Amino acid sequence: MSVTTRPTPPAEVRGVELTGKTLPRLAPLYSGLIAVAAALLLNVLTSVQGVAGTAVVAALLFVAIQSGWSFAVEGKRHAVDRLATTLIYATFVAAFAALVAILTVTVAKGVAALSPDFFTETMRNVSPRREGGGIAHALVGTLEQVLIAAAISVPVGIMTAVYLVEYGAGKRLSKSISFFVDVMTGIPSIIAGLFIYTFWVLTLGFERSGFAASLALTILMIPTVVRATEEMLRIVPNDLREASLALGIPKWKTILKIVIPTALGGIITGVMLAVARVAGETAPLLLTTFLSQNMNWNPFAGPQASLPTFVWDQIASGTNASLDRAWAGALVLILLVMILYLGARIVARFFAPKTS
Amino acid sequence: MGSEGQAPVKLSVQSAVGAAAEGKVEAQRVHEVSAPSRAKRMDLNGVNIYYGKFLAVEGVNLPIEPRAVTAFIGPSGCGKSTVLRTLNRMHEVIPGAYVTGEVLLDGQDIYASNVDPVNVRRTVGMVFQRPNPFPTMSIYDNVIAGLKLEKGRRIRKSETDVVVERSLRGANLWNEVKDRLKAPGAGLSGGQQQRLCIARAIAVEPEVLLMDEPASALDPISTLAIEDLVHELKTEFTIVIVTHNMQQAARVSDTTAFYNLAGIGQPGKLIEYGPTQEIFSSPREKQTEDYISGRFG
Numbered sequence: 001m002s003v004t005t006r007p008t009p010p011a012e013v014r015g016v017e018l019t020g021k022t023l024p025r026l027a028p029l030y031s032g033l034i035a036v037a038a039a040l041l042l043n044v045l046t047s048v049q050g051v052a053g054t055a056v057v058a059a060l061l062f063v064a065i066q067s068g069w070s071f072a073v074e075g076k077r078h079a080v081d082r083l084a085t086t087l088i089y090a091t092f093v094a095a096f097a098a099l100v101a102i103l104t105v106t107v108a109k110g111v112a113a114l115s116p117d118f119f120t121e122t123m124r125n126v127s128p129r130r131e132g133g134g135i136a137h138a139l140v141g142t143l144e145q146v147l148i149a150a151a152i153s154v155p156v157g158i159m160t161a162v163y164l165v166e167y168g169a170g171k172r173l174s175k176s177i178s179f180f181v182d183v184m185t186g187i188p189s190i191i192a193g194l195f196i197y198t199f200w201v202l203t204l205g206f207e208r209s210g211f212a213a214s215l216a217l218t219i220l221m222i223p224t225v226v227r228a229t230e231e232m233l234r235i236v237p238n239d240l241r242e243a244s245l246a247l248g249i250p251k252w253k254t255i256l257k258i259v260i261p262t263a264l265g266g267i268i269t270g271v272m273l274a275v276a277r278v279a280g281e282t283a284p285l286l287l288t289t290f291l292s293q294n295m296n297w298n299p300f301a302g303p304q305a306s307l308p309t310f311v312w313d314q315i316a317s318g319t320n321a322s323l324d325r326a327w328a329g330a331l332v333l334i335l336l337v338m339i340l341y342l343g344a345r346i347v348a349r350f351f352a353p354k355t356s
Numbered sequence: 357m358g359s360e361g362q363a364p365v366k367l368s369v370q371s372a373v374g375a376a377a378e379g380k381v382e383a384q385r386v387h388e389v390s391a392p393s394r395a396k397r398m399d400l401n402g403v404n405i406y407y408g409k410f411l412a413v414e415g416v417n418l419p420i421e422p423r424a425v426t427a428f429i430g431p432s433g434c435g436k437s438t439v440l441r442t443l444n445r446m447h448e449v450i451p452g453a454y455v456t457g458e459v460l461l462d463g464q465d466i467y468a469s470n471v472d473p474v475n476v477r478r479t480v481g482m483v484f485q486r487p488n489p490f491p492t493m494s495i496y497d498n499v500i501a502g503l504k505l506e507k508g509r510r511i512r513k514s515e516t517d518v519v520v521e522r523s524l525r526g527a528n529l530w531n532e533v534k535d536r537l538k539a540p541g542a543g544l545s546g547g548q549q550q551r552l553c554i555a556r557a558i559a560v561e562p563e564v565l566l567m568d569e570p571a572s573a574l575d576p577i578s579t580l581a582i583e584d585l586v587h588e589l590k591t592e593f594t595i596v597i598v599t600h601n602m603q604q605a606a607r608v609s610d611t612t613a614f615y616n617l618a619g620i621g622q623p624g625k626l627i628e629y630g631p632t633q634e635i636f637s638s639p640r641e642k643q644t645e646d647y648i649s650g651r652f653g
Contacts, residue, residue: 169451239488243553246446247502247560248478257505261492 021073028066028082035062059090103334110331113324119332123293123310128317135329137295138310142336144299145210145289145306146279149217154271156218157225158260164226165233166255184223192219193284201288208289210299213306216284221274228270232263265348272344276337282308307333395422395594396462396479396563398443403457404623405438405447412438414623416457418613420564425586425595427609427632429602431647434615435624436598440566443596444480445473461564478506481562485569487549489541489556496537498552499523502560519559527555528585547578554585558593565589567597571604583608602648606636614644 024030039058043049063086071079113131121134160177168174196216200206236259244254260267285306291313292305307329314326398420405413413435420426420443428436441447442455445466458465466476489498497504500516520537524530529551533544541552550570557565567586571579586608589595599605605612613629628641639645 237488239484239486240490242446242449243484243488243490243556244501244505245449246444246477246482246484247505247556248474248476248481249502249505250474253505258490258492258501262490264492 020075022078023070023073027069031066031069032062035059035065062086106327106331106334109324109327111328113321113328114331118325118328122295123305124295126293128314128322129319131321131324133325135307135310135325135332137292138305138307138329139332139336140295140297141210141289141292141299141304141306142279142308142333144297145213145217145285145304146275148211148214148299149221149278150271150275152214153218153221153225153274157222157271157274158229158267160222160226161229161233162255162260164230166251166259181223181226184219185227187219189216189220189281190283190287192216193287195219196284197287207301208303209301210289210296210304210306212288213285213304214299216288217278217281220278220281220284224274224277225271228273229263229267232266232270233259235266236262268344268348272341275340279337279340280308280333282312285309286312307336394561394563395592397422397594398480398564398596399458399460399463400439400442401458401460403439403442403455403459405435405442405455406453407450408452411623413615414625416626418626418629420594420596421611422594423590423592424610425590425597425608426611426613426629427605428596428598428613428615429600429605429647430615430624430627431617432600433620433624434617436615437568438624439615439626440482440568440596440598443564443566444482445476446482448473478502478560479562480564480566481557481560482566483550483554483557483568483570486573487546487553489544489549489552491540491542493541494538495524495533495541495544495552496520498541499555499559501556506560523555523559524552526558526589527551528581528588529555545578547574547581550574550578550582551585554582554589558589562593564594564596567595569598569600572600579604602636606632612636614639614641614647616643616647 035058038061039054042057043054063083066086067079067083070082117132118134119139120136121132122137123133124137126133160181164174164178168177193216196212196219200212200215201208206212240258240262241254244258245251249258286309289306289309290303291309292303294305296302296304311326311329311333314322314329400416400418400420403413403416404411405416416439428440430436438447442459447453447455455467457467459467461476461479465471466480489495490501493501496516499520500511503511503516503519521530521534524533529548532548533539533552541549544552550573554565554570571582574582583604586595586597590610597605597608609632611629612632612635614627614635615624616627617624627643628635628639630640635644636648639648
């Protein structure tokens with residue numbers, strides 16, 4: 001304790017070598033260049049043809065060259081490290097490429113039919129072969145159906161999650177709710193549509209309507225909202241709940257004013273993912289409200305159009321004009337979800353926990 | 357609710373509630389926070405504290421004097437914090453946790469069946485080990501959170517301004533934050549955050565203030581600030597402080613209670629209590645002496 005003595009190393013140090021051989025800093029670049037050059041060479045010399053084939057060959061060569069080089073110079077651990085790094089980047093590129101491809105194709109093919117009129121006109125009296133027409137009726141339908149579905153499933157989902165996290169911990173009821181929410185997550189969307197069709201339309205005798213479609217979408221939304229909200233509520237530190245309770249704030253107000261606001265950013269993101277998921281559903285809508293070429297503002301009576309069924313219908317018609325409209329409809333659907341998502345992020349930013 | 361047994365607790369709550377008709381009286385009250393009669397005494401009689409089936413602390417008999425600092429010391433796991441949390445019914449927040457015996461607040465058992473724990477917590481405030489300001493709120497909103505979120509409470513801006521300044525001054529934080537009351541509370545330093553939490557706790561005008569190792573996550577300078585603050589606060593409040601730091605207990609407390617446990621899995625016990633000077637200079641029990649002198653075990 002009193003004097004700090006530095007332990008003198010024993011004569012024979014059986015320590016670890018701290019330095020080792022490393023590849024040059026630009027080794028990935030060199031490997032990449034060699035791999036691309038070799039792939040191009042193979043492209044010329046052998047039967048490997050086409051951009052995709054060459055790219056795959058180049059990628060495989062890159063992995064082989066860099067890992068082999070690293071193994072020879074740096075040893076096994078570094079070689080595996082480089083291999084894993086490459087694989088992770090590759091999966092990212094593959095996922096991102098799919099996203100970029102979808103967006104570019106949709107934008108490229110969708111802009112053809114896009115015009116101001118496209119947003120204000122319906123398909124009433126527009127034959128499939130003719131150009132023109134629009135998605136006003138489908139836009140109204142999708143917005144109404146999704147908003148109604150959200151208006152039902154967001155309160156139900158959030159309250160369920162609040163019960164699961166704040167009140168039901170360890171209770172049998174909460175465990176079974178948790179289990180059935182998981183089961184609901186796996187329900188195929190067409191089953192949700194069939195259920196509402198048999199229950200709402202056939203059994204209770206209501207007509208097909210946008211509202212029936214909303215009910216089917218609600219079944220799909222609730223489990224997503226419950227799960228997302230539950231996750232977010234669970235990561236709110238218990239310290240905050242205790243701090244609030246210790247101030248003499250009742251439990252319900254603690255949840256409403258402290259816990260939920262703290263988790264609100266994540267809850268909103270989860271809700272928007274659920275909205276995005278159901279906004280693109282087609283099958284349940286076909287069963288519950290089917291198609292319409294006309295504007296129908298009333299979601300409670302008569303068939304109502306929607307963007308996914310509009311796209312489906314236009315593709316089914318199969319003429320050049322209708323295919324253009326289908327792509328434009330798909331583009332509008334993507335943009336709609338994106339706008340809703342960005343809007344929600346801005347709202348979430350506004351409520352998010354603040355640090356200066 | 358509403359039985360005569362609850363009257364003292366309810367009275368204090370109502371005194372903080374500013375009905376519009378009593379506006380002037382209320383404003384005066386807010387200024388003269390420190391009516392010295394407010395601090396209350398607490399008495400523990402035969403208190404056993406359980407987590408489910410596990411008896412965590414056994415047979416605590418302890419008087420806690422008003423307008424004084426009582427320190428709880430003892431090794432980790434001996435139940436100091438657990439006892440502290442029974443004093444404002446925060447113990448039962450943990451599922452399965454319960455308490456037997458009597459905890460009296462000025463003679464009234466806070467575990468009586470007709471007592472509302474929400475009212476108890478408003479009377480017996482608490483500061484935690486880790487600073488925990490509400491992250492969604494500004495400094496200003498943090499301080500008045502307790503007042504604003506009380507049951508059915510409506511409060512005017514002029515009134516909250518007074519409360520915020522008084523509480524932040526009380527917590528020795530006013531000069532550091534008075535120009536940025538709208539800044540987020542989570543942006544302050546650790547020591548400032550802890551003083552913000554103290555300001556938040558005293559803003560609801562409790563009569564007893566519990567502090568669970570309030571300085572253990574802080575640097576020495578901030579610790580000194582908190583200790584000075586404890587000295588000032590004891591003129592108004594009954595203070596109970598849990599600490600691992602024996603010098604701190606010796607510096608800030610008037611009474612010290614030493615807890616210990618016989619072994620792992622055994623319940624913790626209150627070994628002895630007495631004036632701090634006596635406990636540190638001439639403890640009656642061998643265990644206390646061993647612990648204080650660092651020869652523990």
